[in-house]
Amino acid sequence: MIPPESTIAEVGERAxxxxxxxxIPLGPGVVLGAGDDxxxxxxxxxxxxxxxxxxxxxxxRREWTPPRLLxxxxxxxxxxxxxxxxxxxxxxxxxxxxxxxxxxxxxxSLYDGxxxxxxxxxxxxxxxxxxxxxxxxVVDVTLLGEATRLLKRxxxxxxxxxxxxxxxxxxxxxxRLLEQGARLDEEGNLASSGVWNESAGPAVAACLRAHLDPQxxxxxxxxxxxxxxxxxxxxxxxxxxxxxxxxxRASGVSAVVDSTAVPVDPQVVQLTRARxxxxxxxxxxxxxxxxxxxxxxxxxxAPLRELAGIWxxxxxxxxxxxxxxxxxxxxxxxxxxxxxxxxxxxxxxxPPAGRGEGxx
Amino acid sequence: MIPPESTIAEVGERAxxxxxxxxIPLGPGVVLGAGDDxxxxxxxxxxxxxxxxxxxxxxxRREWTPPRLLxxxxxxxxxxxxxxxxxxxxxxxxxxxxxxxxxxxxxxSLYDGxxxxxxxxxxxxxxxxxxxxxxxxVVDVTLLGEATRLLKRxxxxxxxxxxxxxxxxxxxxxxRLLEQGARLDEEGNLASSGVWNESAGPAVAACLRAHLDPQxxxxxxxxxxxxxxxxxxxxxxxxxxxxxxxxxRASGVSAVVDSTAVPVDPQVVQLTRARxxxxxxxxxxxxxxxxxxxxxxxxxxAPLRELAGIWxxxxxxxxxxxxxxxxxxxxxxxxxxxxxxxxxxxxxxxPPAGRGEGxx
Numbered sequence: 001m002i003p004p005e006s007t008i009a010e011v012g013e014r015a016x017x018x019x020x021x022x023x024i025p026l027g028p029g030v031v032l033g034a035g036d037d038x039x040x041x042x043x044x045x046x047x048x049x050x051x052x053x054x055x056x057x058x059x060x061r062r063e064w065t066p067p068r069l070l071x072x073x074x075x076x077x078x079x080x081x082x083x084x085x086x087x088x089x090x091x092x093x094x095x096x097x098x099x100x101x102x103x104x105x106x107x108x109s110l111y112d113g114x115x116x117x118x119x120x121x122x123x124x125x126x127x128x129x130x131x132x133x134x135x136x137x138v139v140d141v142t143l144l145g146e147a148t149r150l151l152k153r154x155x156x157x158x159x160x161x162x163x164x165x166x167x168x169x170x171x172x173x174x175x176r177l178l179e180q181g182a183r184l185d186e187e188g189n190l191a192s193s194g195v196w197n198e199s200a201g202p203a204v205a206a207c208l209r210a211h212l213d214p215q216x217x218x219x220x221x222x223x224x225x226x227x228x229x230x231x232x233x234x235x236x237x238x239x240x241x242x243x244x245x246x247x248x249r250a251s252g253v254s255a256v257v258d259s260t261a262v263p264v265d266p267q268v269v270q271l272t273r274a275r276x277x278x279x280x281x282x283x284x285x286x287x288x289x290x291x292x293x294x295x296x297x298x299x300x301x302a303p304l305r306e307l308a309g310i311w312x313x314x315x316x317x318x319x320x321x322x323x324x325x326x327x328x329x330x331x332x333x334x335x336x337x338x339x340x341x342x343x344x345x346x347x348x349x350x351p352p353a354g355r356g357e358g359x360x
Numbered sequence: 361m362i363p364p365e366s367t368i369a370e371v372g373e374r375a376x377x378x379x380x381x382x383x384i385p386l387g388p389g390v391v392l393g394a395g396d397d398x399x400x401x402x403x404x405x406x407x408x409x410x411x412x413x414x415x416x417x418x419x420x421r422r423e424w425t426p427p428r429l430l431x432x433x434x435x436x437x438x439x440x441x442x443x444x445x446x447x448x449x450x451x452x453x454x455x456x457x458x459x460x461x462x463x464x465x466x467x468x469s470l471y472d473g474x475x476x477x478x479x480x481x482x483x484x485x486x487x488x489x490x491x492x493x494x495x496x497x498v499v500d501v502t503l504l505g506e507a508t509r510l511l512k513r514x515x516x517x518x519x520x521x522x523x524x525x526x527x528x529x530x531x532x533x534x535x536r537l538l539e540q541g542a543r544l545d546e547e548g549n550l551a552s553s554g555v556w557n558e559s560a561g562p563a564v565a566a567c568l569r570a571h572l573d574p575q576x577x578x579x580x581x582x583x584x585x586x587x588x589x590x591x592x593x594x595x596x597x598x599x600x601x602x603x604x605x606x607x608x609r610a611s612g613v614s615a616v617v618d619s620t621a622v623p624v625d626p627q628v629v630q631l632t633r634a635r636x637x638x639x640x641x642x643x644x645x646x647x648x649x650x651x652x653x654x655x656x657x658x659x660x661x662a663p664l665r666e667l668a669g670i671w672x673x674x675x676x677x678x679x680x681x682x683x684x685x686x687x688x689x690x691x692x693x694x695x696x697x698x699x700x701x702x703x704x705x706x707x708x709x710x711p712p713a714g715r716g717e718g719x720x
Contacts, residue, residue, distance in 0.1 A: 031406055036610070037444035038505070039593060042403020046391055049486060051453045051502055057494040058457075084397035093411045094499050097418075097456075126409060134417040135495030140455050142411055142502040145398070153396050212677070234397060340513050 004105025004189040011104050017130055020111055023187070027124035029090060039126035048145040049248040053083065056136025064178045066186040067106045069212045070139065071113025076214050077237070078143035079121055080290040084235035086151035091126045092118065095140040097133035109186065110139070121218060150175045155232035156251035156295030162319035163294040165308065166261035167265035168240060168326045169263040169279055172286025173272070174211025177204055184208045187347050200274070210265070214290040220313050221292060229304050232295035239287035240318075240340075245328050245341040247293060254324025256283075257339055259332040285342040286328075295321055364465025371464050377490055377512040380471055381515055386449060387484035390452060398488035399506065401451045406506040410441040418497025424538045426546040427466045429572045430499065431473025436574050437597070440505035440650040443581035444595035446511035449481060454488035457498035469546065470499070481578060508586045515592035516611035516655030522679035523575050523654040523661070524669065527625035528600060529639055533632070534647025535572025537564055544568045560634070563627040570625070574650040580673050589664050592655040598701075600678075605688050605701040607653060614684025617644075617699055619692040623676040644690075645702040647686055655681055 008016055021034040032040035054060055054074050075092060082089045094114060098107060118125050123143070145221055182194035183202050190205040214236065224230050234247045240262070248255050264283040272279040301317065308315040319331075330339035368376055381394040392400035414420055414434050435452060442449045456473060458467060478485050483503070542554030542564050551566040576595065584590050594607045600622070608615050624643040632639040656664055663676065668675040679691075690699035 032510055032512065037441045038408040040445070040507060041406055041407050041409065042508055043407040045400050045402055047403040047504070048398040048402060049406060049451065049502070049504065050398040051455045051488055053455045053457060053489060053491055053500070053502070055457055055491055055494060059494045081397045085400070089399065091409065093409055093502060095411045095413045095431040095502075097413060097415055097498060118643055128411050128415060131413055131415055132418045133495075135413060135493075137497055138457060140411070140413070142409070142453060144407070144409065144504075146401060150392055150400055152392065219526045270441065 002104050004103060004108065006104045006116045007100060007109060008098055008102050008104055008171045009100035010032070012282070013130060016104070016107065023111055023115060024076050024125045030124050030126055033052055034125065034127035038092065039091070041124070041126055043090060043144060044147060048082055048085055048087045048147050049142065051140060051142040052077045053138060053140040054080065054137050062137065064183060066184060066187050067109035068113035069184065069188060072117040072213050074139040074141045075114055075117040075123065075143070076216060076290065078141050079218050080214070080216035080235040080237065082143055082145040083216050083218040084151070084223035084233045084292060085147060086117050086149060086221055086233065087143045087147035088222050088298060089121060089123050089143055089147040089218070091144045093126060094128035096130045097138035098335045099133050099136065100128060103139065106169065147225065149228065150285060151224060151230055151233045153232055153247050153250035154233050155233055156247055156253050157297070158253055158321055159321045160231050160295040160297050160321045161301060161317045162244065162255055162257060162321060163179040163218065163296045164236065164240065164263060164291055164316050164318055165313055166289065166291040167263045167314060168266040168291065169283035169286050169291050170207045170210035170265040171288040172282040173265070173268045174207035174209070177207055178211065182208055184212055188213055200271065203270050204268045207271065211288065214288065216290040217292060217311065217313050220308055220311050223307055227303065227307060229300050229307065230296050232296045234293050236293050237287060237290040239285040240293065241284050241328065241339050242287070242341040243293050245326065247295065248321070248328055249326040251295070253321045254327040255321045256318055256329045256331055256336070257319035260329055261316060261318045263314060263318070278286065284339070362464050364463060364468065366466060367461050368458055368464055369460035369479065370387055371493050373678045374492060375578040376464070376467065383471055384485045385476060390484050390486055394485065394487035399451070399453065401486055402681060403450060403504060403506060406507055408442055408445055408447045408507050409502065410438055411439045411500060412441065412500040413498060413500040415498050419579055421429060424543060425572060426544060427469035428473035428561055429544065429548060431470040432477040432573050432623045434499040435474055435477040435483065435652065436576060438501050438580050438599065438646045440574070440576035440595040441473065441720065442503055442505040443576050443578040444511070444593045444652060445507060446509060446581055446585035447507035448582050449578070450506055451484045451485050451486045452478065452503045453486060456488065456490045457493035457502040458490060459493050459496065462497065478577050482697060488497040494593065497566050498595065509588065511528045511584065511590055511593045513594050513607050513610035516681050517591055517657070518613055518681055518683045520591050520655040520657050520681045521615060522604065522615055523656045524596065524600065524651055524662070524678055525580065525673055526650065526651040527623045527674060528647065529628040529643035529646050530567045530570035530625040531574060531648040532642040533625070533628045534567035534569070539569055542568055544572055548573055558629065558711055560615055563630050566627045567631065570602055571648065574648065576650040577652060577673050578666055579673065580671050581665055583595070587663065587667060589660050589667065590654045590656050594653050596649040596651045596653050597647060600653065601644050601688065601699050602701040603653050605686065607655065608681070609686045610654070612686070613681045614687040615681045616696070617679035618689055619690055621676060621678045623674060623678070644699070
């Protein structure tokens with residue numbers, strides 16, 4: 001039994017690696033799990049692969065991120081990529097870069113979250129590595145999946161509807177709330193509502209959860225493949241404006257978005273109304289929603305809605321694709337103009353922690 | 361055309377990602393390459409997966425590491441893991457964490473090395489992601505491969521010979537030389553021999569190359585599977601002492617190493633003789649050799665040697681496995697005693713840059 005307050009320098013690399021490996025259950029399709037030169041898994045014949053990295057002080061701040069939720073999110077952001085390909089997630093490896101003075105209990109809680117989220121989604125952790133970080137924590141997850149049909153970014157056709165699942169803006173609002181001192185505890189319950197009074201508690205908690213523990217619509221996404229619905233998909237990680245621009249670019253089409261149709265998260269509406277912010281702006285550009293943005297031909301809208309209804313997942317038509325060279329325009333009552341991809345770029349400026357990097 | 365001296369902050373994340381993706385050729389078995397939500401590759405039915413990370417100021421120093429060679433090494437350390445499973449490397453993803461003030465040309469050179477090494481070894485780069493680093497450069501490669509037979513760490517039997525490929529110690533000596541100011545240029549040629557005079561140049565260059573551009577015996581390793589040779593394997597990344605201890609632990613056996621049989625690299629012998637160091641110590645504990653450590657039953661030694669002869673790869677019997685609980689002993693002329701696993705542990709102390717992390 002390793003005391004949770006021991007630093008990982010005290011525990012040592014091999015002992016930590018063995019401890020973490022021993023926590024990983026063997027799952028279906030795992031021929032050889034963590035602990036050898038490589039893992040060996042049953043997969044194929046078409047294997048999906050994606051990697052996404054969470055970097056301390058770029059994607060998260062340790063002070064406001066319970067490690068269990070960080071572990072969940074590190075897997076969820078990759079689940080979202082496989083979902084956007086309409087695939088089934090199967091096996092994951094985890095690379096951890098850890099500062100030597102980090103508490104062992106923190107790493108163990110991170111693994112709690114990883115293992116819990118893996119179990120929820122039928123994913124096997126099959127290995128990875130740990131090494132020392134010169135600065136903060138880096139969590140890099142590679143996720144492998146299977147696909148029967150690839151729902152690429154490049155399939156949108158003029159005339160297709162621009163469809164988003166779920167609601168948008170809650171994650172970006174959650175980041176603001178964290179900056180203002182609101183906090184979740186390790187279990188995902190509200191520990192502090194920051195500057196907000198008690199009555200706003202449920203809305204605050206919902207936005208914090210959207211940011212710290214996103215829930216991409218992965219079961220719906222894999223059902224899309226079975227039903228053969230949709231022409232193209234991307235996950236909304238950089239924000240609707242940026243990801244729609246990317247989908248248009250990949251497909252060689254343009255798009256018009258109707259501002260009144262955007263499914264702004266109702267909790268965000270409530271909180272921004274109280275503090276005087278712009279909920280629509282968060283929904284258009286906020287990022288890290290981990291919902292799906294789809295190109296759907298009109299005749300498929302009804303079956304798509306029916307399918308989403310099984311999981312009570314909102315499906316909203318926010319615009320339409322059209323002939324063009326990748327322009328995205330926003331139609332508001334009485335005017336229409338370009339919708340700039342105001343997504344976050346990691347390199348251009350020192351960003352707020354927690355914004356998704358999205359590109360791969 | 362992006363000027364190489366532009367910082368990546370000036371270039372921007374999406375532009376950099378697109379530039380790098382555009383450089384990647386489509387290879388056999390790639391259904392969907394970099395640039396979508398996930399890559400899709402043909403693989404299976406048994407897929408090998410491994411991840412290994414190179415962290416600035418932990419595994420390398422930027423001042424003495426030409427980025428092209430770093431790109432090559434980032435792939436090579438993973439090729440070594442697939443080789444140690446006797447598999448065939450097929451597809452790789454690359455996660456880069458980059459400080460915003462890094463020059464674009466540096467990243468582009470890193471990709472030169474990655475793409476070049478990938479082409480040499482028949483590997484396809486199929487994606488990855490880039491994000492901002494709060495501190496130094498992090499290069500995390502995940503490599504996927506195929507196997508017909510898994511050469512695990514756990515198969516060594518009492519009576520098997522302890523066999524290593526190649527020579528040992530040159531990489532560790534190379535690290536010392538770097539610390540003393542010796543340098544390779546971007547092409548892998550000697551730029552400075554540091555404290556050594558010209559006559560030592562070839563030995564200095566060989567050791568620097570062993571450290572900065574290791575060459576695991578990957579073709580020999582995959583041939584082992586075809587021939588069904590060997591009971592167990594691990595790659596020598598942490599040093600012979602540490603990796604042999606790990607192989608013994610996994611297999612539930614002990615081992616005795618004959619110090620006079622260890623294939624100390626002749627360049628290391630030459631340099632340590634001149635400066636008065638301990639070449640055997642570097643060969644036993646130095647690490648990052650990326651050679652194979654094998655458990656071989658005696659009757660398979662002759663065919664193994666014959667196979668290795670095709671690539672002029674030295675194969676040396678350094679000892680024998682025996683009944684026991686994971687002890688490793690060193691037999692020297694006139695004495696025998698425990699061989700402590702004096703491998704590097706990232707967390708215990710501030711290590712010299714460049715030591716392998718090895719564990720996964």
